[in-house]
Amino acid sequence: QVQLQESGPGLVKPSQTLSLTCTVSGGSISSGDYYWTWIRQPPGKGLEWIGYIYYSASTYYNPSLKSRVIISVDTSKIQFSLKLSSVTAADTAVYYCARGYYESSGYYAKYYFDSWGQGTLVTVSS
């Protein structure tokens, strides 16, 4: 049973960089079957997909956040990380890491999240 756990500062100042790490246990990031994903949820609002990384370090980001996001992976440490630069109050949210299953062909795509971390609240404030 894979488990994911987010960690990082709960308070970030405006214009600085938000940095979070997700530690994976009970499974291998290097298995190649999954896409390791970040999702966030502003207080009282819905879910927003941030992006994913594959074990080979290939990434894909939400176009609306792409200019500010970097997701990296450290397979030896069974961790993957999120960096979001130039944050504002609008980036205040609970940030979740999740294991994603992704498959696509020329005709369809499927992408769902079968395991989630408990989430960590990051507040952007001076």
Added chain:
Amino acid sequence: QSVLTQPPSVSAAPGQKVTISCSGSSSNIGNNYVSWYQQLPGTAPKLLIYDNNKRPSGIPDRFSGSKSGTSATLGITGLQTGDEADYYCGTWDSSLSAGAVFGGGTKLTVL
């Protein structure tokens, strides 16, 4: 404004059935698979349905999913008070701004 449209809230009595709709377009639901998530208060979302209508191990068959055209539906039968939660649909959007997208969420109240 979410790419996928869900009703903000639904309600029903214990033991009854409820359906939650999720409306999209040809670039998302119309050509891709839909998943559904349950978020109990103060917890992380949990996968309920994937590939439009498949249930992960451990999810009771009271929960079902279907898709028709550019819309999807989550059905819950035999409602229990423990089903009170927010429910989200999700899929991949294959438009120029491709990526994973979610509905705005539906709050289920079991009266």
